[in-house]
Amino acid sequence: MEKKFKRTLVTTALPYANGPVHIGHLAGVYVPADIYTRYLRLKGEDVIMIGGSDEHGVPITLKAKAEGVSPQVIVDRYHNIIKKSFEEFGISFDIYSRTSSEIHHKTASDFFKKLYEKGEFIEKTSEQYYDEEAQQFLADRYIIGTCPHCHNERAYGDQCEACGTSLNATDLINPKSAISGSTPVMRETKHWYLPLDKHEAFLKKWILEDHKEWKPNVYGQCKSWLDMGLQPRAVSRDLDWGVPVPVEGAEGKVLYVWFDAPIGYISNTKELLPDKWELYWKDKNTKLVHFIGKDNIVFHCIVFPAMLKAEGSYILPDNVPANEFLNLEGDKISTSRNWAVWLHEYLQDFPGKQDVLRYVLTANAPETKDNDFTWKDFQARNNNELVAVLGNFVNRALVLTHKYFDGKVPACGDLTEYDKQTLSEFTGVKAEMESYLEHYRFRDALKEAMNLARIGNKYLADTEPWKLAKTDMNRVATILNLALQISANLAIAFEPFLPFSAKKLRNMLNMQIVDWNVLGHTDILPEGLQLNPAELLFEKIEDSTIEAQVQKLLDTKKANELKNHKAAPVRENISFEDFSKLDIRVGRVLECIKVPKADKLLQFKIDDGLGGRTIVSGIAKHYAPEDLVGKNVCFIANLAPRKLKGIESQGMILSAEDADGRLIVIEPADEVRPGSEVK
Ligand SMILES: Nc1ncnc2c1ncn2[C@@H]1O[C@H](COP(=O)(O)OP(=O)(O)OP(=O)(O)O)[C@@H](O)[C@H]1O
Numbered sequence: 064m065e066k067k068f069k070r071t072l073v074t075t076a077l078p079y080a081n082g083p084v085h086i087g088h089l090a091g092v093y094v095p096a097d098i099y100t101r102y103l104r105l106k107g108e109d110v111i112m113i114g115g116s117d118e119h120g121v122p123i124t125l126k127a128k129a130e131g132v133s134p135q136v137i138v139d140r141y142h143n144i145i146k147k148s149f150e151e152f153g154i155s156f157d158i159y160s161r162t163s164s165e166i167h168h169k170t171a172s173d174f175f176k177k178l179y180e181k182g183e184f185i186e187k188t189s190e191q192y193y194d195e196e197a198q199q200f201l202a203d204r205y206i207i208g209t210c211p212h213c214h215n216e217r218a219y220g221d222q223c224e225a226c227g228t229s230l231n232a233t234d235l236i237n238p239k240s241a242i243s244g245s246t247p248v249m250r251e252t253k254h255w256y257l258p259l260d261k262h263e264a265f266l267k268k269w270i271l272e273d274h275k276e277w278k279p280n281v282y283g284q285c286k287s288w289l290d291m292g293l294q295p296r297a298v299s300r301d302l303d304w305g306v307p308v309p310v311e312g313a314e315g316k317v318l319y320v321w322f323d324a325p326i327g328y329i330s331n332t333k334e335l336l337p338d339k340w341e342l343y344w345k346d347k348n349t350k351l352v353h354f355i356g357k358d359n360i361v362f363h364c365i366v367f368p369a370m371l372k373a374e375g376s377y378i379l380p381d382n383v384p385a386n387e388f389l390n391l392e393g394d395k396i397s398t399s400r401n402w403a404v405w406l407h408e409y410l411q412d413f414p415g416k417q418d419v420l421r422y423v424l425t426a427n428a429p430e431t432k433d434n435d436f437t438w439k440d441f442q443a444r445n446n447n448e449l450v451a452v453l454g455n456f457v458n459r460a461l462v463l464t465h466k467y468f469d470g471k472v473p474a475c476g477d478l479t480e481y482d483k484q485t486l487s488e489f490t491g492v493k494a495e496m497e498s499y500l501e502h503y504r505f506r507d508a509l510k511e512a513m514n515l516a517r518i519g520n521k522y523l524a525d526t527e528p529w530k531l532a533k534t535d536m537n538r539v540a541t542i543l544n545l546a547l548q549i550s551a552n553l554a555i556a557f558e559p560f561l562p563f564s565a566k567k568l569r570n571m572l573n574m575q576i577v578d579w580n581v582l583g584h585t586d587i588l589p590e591g592l593q594l595n596p597a598e599l600l601f602e603k604i605e606d607s608t609i610e611a612q613v614q615k616l617l618d619t620k621k622a623n624e625l626k627n628h629k630a631a632p633v634r635e636n637i638s639f640e641d642f643s644k645l646d647i648r649v650g651r652v653l654e655c656i657k658v659p660k661a662d663k664l665l666q667f668k669i670d671d672g673l674g675g676r677t678i679v680s681g682i683a684k685h686y687a688p689e690d691l692v693g694k695n696v697c698f699i700a701n702l703a704p705r706k707l708k709g710i711e712s713q714g715m716i717l718s719a720e721d722a723d724g725r726l727i728v729i730e731p732a733d734e735v736r737p738g739s740e741v742k
């Protein structure tokens with residue numbers, strides 16, 4: 064039997080403040096959490112949604128070092144971008160705070176102290192890499208070396224990003240410190256560990272027996288962690304950015320970011336409700352739900368519950384509806400590779416179209432498996448679903464009411480069998496949507512809402528009130544009354560998913576009620592109610608708009624390729640004798656024209672100091688002929704002549720090939736006489 068709760072506490076993974084938010088974050092965490100919270104609010108339930116930036120940890124310190132600024136500058140920058148873009152996108156947090164706040168430092172510190180005093184940690188000394196030049200221990204991310212699996216020379220001490228393998232720092236071949244570049248040495252250091260093994264029996268029962276209803280991907284991951292057997296996990300790090308470990312002898316150590324971040328949920332609730340926060344965290348009648356992506360499952364289902372259990376006074380999550388990952392155009396989304404659609408850029412490029420992205424990310428949410436976002440699909444869902452179904456139906460209902468009834472809700476007369484059948488189709492929608500929403504199946508819930516619009520669209524297409532207007536205004540009145548009631552239902556059903564459009568629709572319908580409980584009612588709009596003018600809810604997205612976004616991604620791909628470009632390996636050695644056989648000369652370009660019917664070839668007349676020669680060269684894609692006239696170029700003078708498109712080429716012009724394939728002719732650095740030898 065499902066438990067009844069008095070209130071709900073929704074937490075959302077804290078985005079890491081080393082970059083802005085992208086569509087993967089939104090699809091995995093923030094859109095579903097927002098739908099769920101808006102739904103509960105619409106039902107009049109007591110619910111709060113907690114968010115904030117995760118501002119500690121090594122990657123932020125590395126980024127700060129690379130830019131020559133303090134970590135605070137980095138986290139301020141991204142926290143502000145993230146917070147603003149969430150607001151504009153309509154993610155309706157009750158609070159969005161940050162882990163660098165004072166209240167969080169104190170909360171996390173106190174939490175640690177309580178566990179420390181209760182004897183819930185074990186202390187262990189281990190050997191770790193130490194940078195003697197920088198005089199500090201090196202976190203795994205600070206060590207760079209060769210991956211033992213794929214031989215990528217820039218693998219990190221915790222992971223190789225080229226082949227995706229998880230690593231230990233000691234696995235790296237030829238390890239180097241990312242700070243000083245020196246070879247690190249092993250040194251002893253002391254840390255505090257949370258003995259997860261001690262909580263294993265409890266976790267096994269709590270998850271594997273008491274929470275069989277969790278999503279299969281979540282349950283399955285937990286089971287495999289538990290089956291492998293849990294090990295003590297270090298909760299401190301040698302680092303100077305974070306919450307200092309609050310015990311004696313812990314100078315230079317901070318709480319591990321995965322110990323500190325989930326406590327952020329508690330701190331942020333405290334900041335929001337200084338007097339009432341404990342009700343949400345410690346009363347058994349509170350339902351705690353963590354929204355996260357799949358890489359955070361172990362922390363929210365195993366580590367954080369073990370921490371809360373060890374503390375003793377907190378409730379544990381009722382559910383952790385983690386999503387799988389969203390990819391972008393077939394590739395893994397990545398902040399470091401800039402392979403993403405960034406929320407703040409989307410909001411700039413598509414002003415007023417928050418709901419289009421919310422719709423696409425929900426319709427295509429990675430709820431059970433990884434999914435792919437493509438711009439083509441984005442356009443198709445907008446044009447074929449939002450515009451053609453939802454927008455079109457609502458618009459017709461409103462426009463026809465303005466046309467035939469001066470914008471007043473007409474009276475509903477006798478219902479035909481067909482009317483009754485249509486109504487019966489949508490009275491079931493509420494129960495079905497609820498069942499989906501309560502089981503975190505947001506794609507299916509959205510499909511139900513969209514189905515309601517399809518029913519409405521079909522109803523108008525089948526009854527054709529615009530034809531009846533000449534003969535039977537009573538019938539037209541009934542049809543439009545029903546169409547408007549369906550529209551009012553849509554304004555409720557879509558509120559959790561498309562809050563901007565639902566609001567716009569409510570305004571057009573002059574609807575005062577915003578309450579989930581009227582969903583399925585056929586008398587939401589009273590007869591005679593004056594409607595407001597009709598506006599378009601959605602507009603078609605043109606091919607050129609989509610092409611511009613695709614081009615942006617292609618540019619990113621190209622920039623990444625250039626960044627990762629490595630010079631070709633050097634060829635086998637040759638003797639000086641071999642080299643001296645080559646006769647390389649400088650010549651001046653006297654004439655240059657395109658070779659007809661050959662898109663790659665240019666024909667040159669070169670002053671070689673010996674009466675001139677003709678050379679044909681395959682660089683027409685890289686130069687306009689007139690730009691080369693008058694230049695001094697280098698050419699091989701003793702290459703056996705060869706016919707190209709019927710023209711004899713007496714040599715070869717030398718150019719350098721750049722990483723992107725561009726050819727650039729070689730010019731002497733100063734003026735030289737034509738015919739000079741290059742040695
Ligand atoms: N592509 C994605 N699809 C679904 N969820 C994602 C995706 N990327 C990140 N998330 C989730 O978003 C939340 C916040 O992510 P976090 O800031 O930790 O970024 P991250 O995992 O380091 O991503 P990135 O490396 O792209 O910045 C986490 O719960 C994470 O699982």
Ligand SMILES: [Zn+2]
Nearest residue numbers: 210213223226
């Ligand atoms: Zn590798």
